Amino acid sequence: MRHSLSLGLALAWFALGPGSAAAADPPSLTVFAAADLTFAFKEIAPRFEKATGARVALVFGSTGNFAHQIRQGGPADVFFAADQSFVEDLIAEGVLLRETRTLYAQGRIVLATARAFGPKLTELRSLLDPRVRHVAIANPVHAPYGRAAEQALRRAGLWEALRPKLVFGENIRHTLQFVQAGAAEAGIVALSVANVPEVDWVPIDAAMHAPLDQAAAIVRRSPRPELGLAFIQFVNGPDGRPIMKRFGFMLPGEF
Amino acid sequence: MDSFPIWLSLRVALSATTLTLLTGVPIAWLLARKRFAGRNALEAVVVLPLVLPPTVLGYYLLVVIGYRGPIGRALAALGLELAFTPGAAVLAACVGSIALVIKSAQAGFETVDGQLEQAARTLGRSEWSVFWNVTLPLAWRSVLAGTVLAFCRGLGEFGITLMVAGNIPGRTQTLPLAIYDRVQANQMGEANALALVAVGIVVVLLFGLSRFARLRY
Numbered sequence: 001m002r003h004s005l006s007l008g009l010a011l012a013w014f015a016l017g018p019g020s021a022a023a024a025d026p027p028s029l030t031v032f033a034a035a036d037l038t039f040a041f042k043e044i045a046p047r048f049e050k051a052t053g054a055r056v057a058l059v060f061g062s063t064g065n066f067a068h069q070i071r072q073g074g075p076a077d078v079f080f081a082a083d084q085s086f087v088e089d090l091i092a093e094g095v096l097l098r099e100t101r102t103l104y105a106q107g108r109i110v111l112a113t114a115r116a117f118g119p120k121l122t123e124l125r126s127l128l129d130p131r132v133r134h135v136a137i138a139n140p141v142h143a144p145y146g147r148a149a150e151q152a153l154r155r156a157g158l159w160e161a162l163r164p165k166l167v168f169g170e171n172i173r174h175t176l177q178f179v180q181a182g183a184a185e186a187g188i189v190a191l192s193v194a195n196v197p198e199v200d201w202v203p204i205d206a207a208m209h210a211p212l213d214q215a216a217a218i219v220r221r222s223p224r225p226e227l228g229l230a231f232i233q234f235v236n237g238p239d240g241r242p243i244m245k246r247f248g249f250m251l252p253g254e255f
Numbered sequence: 256m257d258s259f260p261i262w263l264s265l266r267v268a269l270s271a272t273t274l275t276l277l278t279g280v281p282i283a284w285l286l287a288r289k290r291f292a293g294r295n296a297l298e299a300v301v302v303l304p305l306v307l308p309p310t311v312l313g314y315y316l317l318v319v320i321g322y323r324g325p326i327g328r329a330l331a332a333l334g335l336e337l338a339f340t341p342g343a344a345v346l347a348a349c350v351g352s353i354a355l356v357i358k359s360a361q362a363g364f365e366t367v368d369g370q371l372e373q374a375a376r377t378l379g380r381s382e383w384s385v386f387w388n389v390t391l392p393l394a395w396r397s398v399l400a401g402t403v404l405a406f407c408r409g410l411g412e413f414g415i416t417l418m419v420a421g422n423i424p425g426r427t428q429t430l431p432l433a434i435y436d437r438v439q440a441n442q443m444g445e446a447n448a449l450a451l452v453a454v455g456i457v458v459v460l461l462f463g464l465s466r467f468a469r470l471r472y
Contacts, residue, residue: 030423035439038439038440057425059421059423059424060422060436060439060440061417061422068418072322072327073321073323073336074338074421
């Protein structure tokens with residue numbers, strides 16, 4: 001037994017001990033970005049690295065989670081929220097720098113149909129079809145694209161009728177996965193993530209929901225605000241814009 | 256394939272298992288052998304991490320260890336930072352798995368015949384010696400079972416880690432977070448490969464342990 005104890009302590013030393021080959025150098029810029037930016041930012045970040053020589057660590061997730069983490073000292077330099085209201089709140093709390101707040105895109109929603117389902121749905125009304133048993137949307141309580149989906153369905157007068165069919169994803173990528181997997185025959189997701197082989201989609205009129213204005217800002221505790229600002233400008237500039245556009249975002253100056 | 260999450264997860268799970276053993280076994284012994292004020296409360300608190308959803312637990316934990324929280328501020332005064340470091344991932348794995356060590360070990364200690372311990376005491380053994388030479392050897396299978404469960408839980412810990420350590424590639428992205436991240440990014444091939452590694456680690460571990468257990472007894 002005493003041998004086991006010393007063995008345990010040796011293991012602990014190995015595991016807790018400082019400096020191993022596995023510990024990588026900290027990347028120079030950490031970006032917390034909403035899940036709908038996953039595909040676009042994975043293309044933009046390498047170009048920014050090439051242009052500036054800086055390293056970028058991309059962390060994707062739920063805007064709400066990120067807001068909580070940044071409030072508690074999360075090591076982000078830049079925060080790209082899927083909804084500007086989160087950025088406004090954090091600015092009011094003094095966590096983000098007001099003068100760095102930048103509108104970088106407007107999100108669009110689409111009606112997505114699982115290819116496995118067969119007929120491609122072209123209007124919201126066809127969600128009533130009894131063969132569509134589940135409709136995936138992001139959770140409208142906290143996910144911006146879920147809120148937009150709810151508004152669009154209410155506007156179309158379908159919300160009450162569709163309620164029993166609705167399944168909620170945690171974020172927009174999660175919602176799309178319900179449709180990708182065929183677990184939901186259809187769903188309402190962000191255009192920016194909708195281009196996957198398993199899914200067909202048609203755009204939903206932007207007038208059906210309140211604008212999905214997306215804002216970014218620099219975190220006050222960031223030790224390198226200039227680099228963060230350079231990244232925001234890169235996304236909004238001649239390098240980032242065509243990529244953002246290709247992934248279905250409307251850009252500042254276009255809406 | 257990026258191997259960083261694999262090494263990080265192994266280190267985190269090993270550290271967390273060691274820490275949960277060092278703290279969990281004494282607590283299990285207390286619960287099994289001693290009657291004291293607040294024992295029932297302690298018994299309830301111990302299983303709390305199994306009741307609360309991990310993300311919710313992580314949310315509260317972050318409020319406490321974040322740079323504005325009481326523990327976060329105390330650590331900052333010492334020049335230390337826990338939130339969003341690999342240390343936070345270790346803490347998350349400990350919180351998620353300590354109940355498994357405590358409950359298994361407690362059940363093991365409770366089945367040890369008190370008369371044997373009593374006999375050792377009449378022969379002049381100290382409490383410490385009774386524990387190491389009588390109680391623990393008789394209950395070691397339960398302790399080992401709890402340890403294995405804790406290691407597996409620590410290796411697979413997701414929700415608490417996501418909140419308190421973040422999901423920062425190359426820094427705090429553990430194996431489960433890396434798998435989730437790849438799925439989110441629609442990189443299913445890499446996600447599957449990493450999942451296979453996770454399963455492989457546990458299979459090898461369990462196989463090795465069952466051989467070890469047979470050799471010993």
